[in-house]
Amino acid sequence: MATVVDIDLMADVQKFGAAEVNACFSCGNCTAICPLSDNDATFPRRVIRYAQVGLKDDLLGSKELWACYHCGLCSESCPTEADPGEFMATARRYAIASYEPTGLARVLYTKPVIGTVIAVVVALFFAGFMMSQAELGGIDAPRLALFEFIPNDLIHWMGIVVMGLMFVAGAWGVVRMARAVGRREGVTLKDTFGSGAAWKRTFVALWDSIGVESLGQKRFRDDCHDDQVVEPLWRRRWLVHALTIWGFLGLFAATLIDYGLELLGIKETGTPIPIWYPSRALGTVGGLMLMYGVTVFMLGRWKKWTTAQAESKGSDWLLLTLLWLTGFTGFVIEVALYVTTPPVWGYWFFLVHVAIAMELLLMLPFTKFAHVMYRPVALFFYALARDKRAAEA
Ligand code: SF4
Ligand code: SF4
Structure with a gap:
C-alpha cells in the first residue's frame, strides 16, 4: 500500500497542544529514558517523527500512543526542551478527535x-x-x-x-x-x-x-x-x-x-x-x-x-x-x-x-x-x- 504523506499533519496536531515539538532533532534520549518504552513499543521519538514527516496513518495506528502514562520523565531529559511527554498527550487528543465521527472532540480540544x-x-x-x-x-x-x-x-x-x-x-x-x-x-x-x-x-x-x-x-x-x-x-x-x-x-x-x-x-x-x-x-x-x-x-x-x-x-x-x-x-x-x-x-x-x-x-x-x-x-x-x-x- 502506498504511503500517504500529509504535509499539514504537524500543524494540525499542534492545534491540540505541544507547541515546542518542532525543536526535536531525533536524538532518542526520550526513548532511552522512558520506563515503558521497550522492543514492542518504542516511543516517544518514533511517534514524534511520524508527525514531523506527515505519516498520519502511522500516527493514528500507533499502539504506542496509548502505552504512555504521561509521567513526564522524557520531557525532563530532552536536551531541546521539546516536551515529548506533552507531545504524546497532544497526539492522543488528536487521535481521539480523528477516530470519532462527529467533529465534537476537535471543537472541545481546539x-x-x-x-x-x-x-x-x-x-x-x-x-x-x-x-x-x-x-x-x-x-x-x-x-x-x-x-x-x-x-x-x-x-x-x-x-x-x-x-x-x-x-x-x-x-x-x-x-x-x-x-x-x-x-x-x-x-x-x-x-x-x-x-x-x-x-x-x-x-x-x-x-x-x-x-x-x-x-x-x-x-x-x-x-x-x-x-x-x-x-x-x-x-x-x-x-x-x-x-x-x-x-x-x-x-x-x-x-x-x-x-x-x-x-x-x-x-x-x-x-x-x-x-x-x-x-x-x-x-x-x-x-x-x-x-x-x-x-x-x-x-x-x-x-x-x-x-x-x-x-x-x-x-x-x-x-x-x-x-x-x-x-x-x-x-x-x-x-x-x-x-x-x-x-x-x-x-x-x-x-x-x-x-x-x-x-x-x-x-x-x-x-x-x-x-x-x-x-x-x-x-x-x-x-x-x-x-x-x-x-x-
Ligand atoms: S524529543 Fe527531545 S529527547 Fe526526544 S528525540 Fe527529540 S530532541 Fe531527543
Ligand atoms: S511521558 Fe510517556 S513517553 Fe515520556 S517517559 Fe513518561 S511514559 Fe514515557
Missing part, C-alpha cells in the same frame, strides 16, 4: 470557550428537559420522595438513550482505531479468532490488557516513575488513577445493582436504605474513591506538582470539573435522602446531579475520558506483540 459553552448547553438541555416533566407540585408539602421529583421512568429511558448514543459513537471510534492499529501491526481477524490457538492468544492478551494493565495498573505502578524521586503515597499517580477508575466503576455497578433491586421489588425507588445495603455501601465507597482521585488530580494540575501536570488544557479542567460535580452532588443527595422531609435544595441537587451524569456519559467518546476505551485496545495489541516475540524467542 476551541475551549466554544467547548465549554457546548458543555453548559448540553447540561442545561438535560436539566430543562427533566424540569419540563418534573412533578413541581411535589416541592410543596406534602413533598414527594426525592427521587420521584423527576419521573423515574424518564430518567431510566433518558439513561438508556444516552448510553445507546455513547455506545454507537464509542464503538465507531474503537473500530476505526482497532482497524488502524491492526493494519499497522499486521494483525488480521484470522490471527485473532481463526483457530483454537489464536483464541487462546487473544484471551491471554485480553486478560493482560484489561485485567493486569487497565484495572491492575501493573506497569503504571511498577515501572512508570522516577526512581530518584519518591512521591508521597497519597498523591502517587498510579494510585490516584486507580482510585478514580475503581471509584467510577464502583458507582456504575452500584447504579446497576440499585436498579436491579428495584426491578425485583426488593427496594422502592428513592427510599432511604441502610448504609450496609450492597448498592449503598458500594456507591458510598466508590464515590469517596472517585472524589479523592479527582480532587488530587485537580490539585496536581493547579499546583503543577510534576512536569506532566505543568500543562493543562481547558478540556482537562472541564472533564475533571464534571467528574467532581457528579461526585459532590451525589453525596449532597445522600444527605438529603435522610432528612425526613426532603429539603428543597435536595431536589435541585438531584436535578443537577442527573443532568451532569447524563452529560458525562454522552461526552465519554469525545473527551479525555475516551482513553478508557482506546487504551485497553492498544494494550491488547501490545500484549499480542509481546506474546509473539516471546513465542519467537
Whole structure:
C-alpha cells in the first residue's frame, strides 16, 4: 500500500497542544529514558517523527500512543526542551478527535470557550428537559420522595438513550482505531479468532490488557516513575488513577445493582436504605474513591506538582470539573435522602446531579475520558506483540 504523506499533519496536531515539538532533532534520549518504552513499543521519538514527516496513518495506528502514562520523565531529559511527554498527550487528543465521527472532540480540544459553552448547553438541555416533566407540585408539602421529583421512568429511558448514543459513537471510534492499529501491526481477524490457538492468544492478551494493565495498573505502578524521586503515597499517580477508575466503576455497578433491586421489588425507588445495603455501601465507597482521585488530580494540575501536570488544557479542567460535580452532588443527595422531609435544595441537587451524569456519559467518546476505551485496545495489541516475540524467542 502506498504511503500517504500529509504535509499539514504537524500543524494540525499542534492545534491540540505541544507547541515546542518542532525543536526535536531525533536524538532518542526520550526513548532511552522512558520506563515503558521497550522492543514492542518504542516511543516517544518514533511517534514524534511520524508527525514531523506527515505519516498520519502511522500516527493514528500507533499502539504506542496509548502505552504512555504521561509521567513526564522524557520531557525532563530532552536536551531541546521539546516536551515529548506533552507531545504524546497532544497526539492522543488528536487521535481521539480523528477516530470519532462527529467533529465534537476537535471543537472541545481546539476551541475551549466554544467547548465549554457546548458543555453548559448540553447540561442545561438535560436539566430543562427533566424540569419540563418534573412533578413541581411535589416541592410543596406534602413533598414527594426525592427521587420521584423527576419521573423515574424518564430518567431510566433518558439513561438508556444516552448510553445507546455513547455506545454507537464509542464503538465507531474503537473500530476505526482497532482497524488502524491492526493494519499497522499486521494483525488480521484470522490471527485473532481463526483457530483454537489464536483464541487462546487473544484471551491471554485480553486478560493482560484489561485485567493486569487497565484495572491492575501493573506497569503504571511498577515501572512508570522516577526512581530518584519518591512521591508521597497519597498523591502517587498510579494510585490516584486507580482510585478514580475503581471509584467510577464502583458507582456504575452500584447504579446497576440499585436498579436491579428495584426491578425485583426488593427496594422502592428513592427510599432511604441502610448504609450496609450492597448498592449503598458500594456507591458510598466508590464515590469517596472517585472524589479523592479527582480532587488530587485537580490539585496536581493547579499546583503543577510534576512536569506532566505543568500543562493543562481547558478540556482537562472541564472533564475533571464534571467528574467532581457528579461526585459532590451525589453525596449532597445522600444527605438529603435522610432528612425526613426532603429539603428543597435536595431536589435541585438531584436535578443537577442527573443532568451532569447524563452529560458525562454522552461526552465519554469525545473527551479525555475516551482513553478508557482506546487504551485497553492498544494494550491488547501490545500484549499480542509481546506474546509473539516471546513465542519467537
Ligand atoms: S524529543 Fe527531545 S529527547 Fe526526544 S528525540 Fe527529540 S530532541 Fe531527543
Ligand atoms: S511521558 Fe513518561 S511514559 Fe510517556 S513517553 Fe515520556 S517517559 Fe514515557
